Amino acid sequence: MILNTIRECDFSGKKALVRVDFNVPIKDGVVTDDTRIRAALPTLTYLLDNGASLVVMSHLGRPKGKKNPEFSMAPIAKRFSELLGKDVQLANDVIGDEVAKQVSSMKAGDVLLLENVRFYSGEEGNDPGFAKNLASLGDVYVNDAFGTAHRAHASTEGVSHYLPSYAGFLIEKEVKFMAPLLSNPEKPFVAIIGGSKVSSKIGVLESLVKTCDSIVIGGGMAYTFLAVQGHTIGKSLVEEEYKDVASSFLAKAKEKGVQVILPVDHLCGTEFKDDTEAISVDAADIPENLIGMDIGPKTISMIVDVVNTAKNVVWNGPMGVFEFDAFAGGTLAVAKALAESKATSVVGGGDSVAAINKFNLADKISHVSTGGGASLEFLEGKVLPGIKALEKLK
Numbered sequence: 001m002i003l004n005t006i007r008e009c010d011f012s013g014k015k016a017l018v019r020v021d022f023n024v025p026i027k028d029g030v031v032t033d034d035t036r037i038r039a040a041l042p043t044l045t046y047l048l049d050n051g052a053s054l055v056v057m058s059h060l061g062r063p064k065g066k067k068n069p070e071f072s073m074a075p076i077a078k079r080f081s082e083l084l085g086k087d088v089q090l091a092n093d094v095i096g097d098e099v100a101k102q103v104s105s106m107k108a109g110d111v112l113l114l115e116n117v118r119f120y121s122g123e124e125g126n127d128p129g130f131a132k133n134l135a136s137l138g139d140v141y142v143n144d145a146f147g148t149a150h151r152a153h154a155s156t157e158g159v160s161h162y163l164p165s166y167a168g169f170l171i172e173k174e175v176k177f178m179a180p181l182l183s184n185p186e187k188p189f190v191a192i193i194g195g196s197k198v199s200s201k202i203g204v205l206e207s208l209v210k211t212c213d214s215i216v217i218g219g220g221m222a223y224t225f226l227a228v229q230g231h232t233i234g235k236s237l238v239e240e241e242y243k244d245v246a247s248s249f250l251a252k253a254k255e256k257g258v259q260v261i262l263p264v265d266h267l268c269g270t271e272f273k274d275d276t277e278a279i280s281v282d283a284a285d286i287p288e289n290l291i292g293m294d295i296g297p298k299t300i301s302m303i304v305d306v307v308n309t310a311k312n313v314v315w316n317g318p319m320g321v322f323e324f325d326a327f328a329g330g331t332l333a334v335a336k337a338l339a340e341s342k343a344t345s346v347v348g349g350g351d352s353v354a355a356i357n358k359f360n361l362a363d364k365i366s367h368v369s370t371g372g373g374a375s376l377e378f379l380e381g382k383v384l385p386g387i388k389a390l391e392k393l394k
Contacts, residue, residue, distance in 0.1 A: 017138025144168025
């Protein structure tokens with residue numbers, strides 16, 4: 001997968017229409033986590049340094065195609081201006097005569113942030129007319145919003161039909177780290193897949209079994225796999241309708257010679273509550289009155305051992321109910337193992353990223369993905385419309 005990148009374009013005197021992912025949490029009119037804004041700054045600074053003016057667009061929340069002050073980009077414009085270190089004008093709309101007039105008067109170095117693109121139903125509907133209107137605001141299109149690259153929306157895919165299109169540094173980095181995992185990863189390659197449900201992760205497992213040497217399965221989804229192996233799982237989460245799928249996957253992994261690591265011990269509780277007592281179960285079988293809530297020390301040791309031998313590790317999904325402090329140990333141990341490993345480590349998926357951030361280990365991971373759903377679909381081997389729009393024509 002080879003992308004057209006911003007290094008290949010002369011931006012001098014051009015208006016760059018840039019799609020970013022500034023869908024950030026806001027409380028009382030103030031941005032409470034500016035990570036996504038910071039992540040886009042290298043691309044935006046590069047464009048400004050190379051003589052462009054910027055027309056920046058993003059969505060915020062789910063206004064459902066209607067103008068709603070609750071989802072205005074105003075608080076973001078303020079924080080964006082502070083981080084960029086220069087004045088950012090906020091447009092009153094996304095398209096229309098007033099916006100067109102603002103854009104036409106822009107000079108090199110100017111930055112205009114459009115209102116929420118999801119104020120128009122044509123955004124999520126990828127309406128060609130709306131996409132064409134957006135495209136009229138720029139000379140070139142730059143996409144650096146990996147978090148929305150799995151959506152064929154007007155601002156992520158539609159505009160690419162009307163303007164020369166380039167990947168920003170963020171998207172370039174995501175593809176650089178993740179694409180090799182699906183085609184030709186350096187071995188041994190280990191995947192650690194967690195989360196609550198088999199149904200949401202089976203696509204990733206089916207994709208990674210083609211290139212992995214070992215696959216660790218943890219979190220709530222592990223109990224369905226343990227159940228099909230004949231283990232008792234107590235009151236733990238199980239997806240009865242996915243037992244056949246789980247069984248089929250284990251058979252496929254065995255046939256390919258891929259090691260599958262499932263929990264051999266657990267931390268359990270009597271109720272799914274944050275103040276329930278953590279009870280150690282030193283076996284794969286869980287007593288009938290208990291709920292599996294985290295992996296135990298023997299399982300952690302197995303995971304650490306396999307990570308220590310790896311050249312590549314991808315992690316998607318927590319090992320237990322890490323939101324409850326008593327059951328965060330397994331997820332923390334995996335995060336630490338990756339942080340201390342010499343392997344190239346890629347962490348994708350919202351919960352895994354949240355865990356890495358919670359434990360302040362992001363700077364010790366080779367690549368922490370900025371897209372939850374997008375990274376999941378990428379690892380499933382699906383075509384991401386926003387990425388495909390930036391690929392070089394063969």
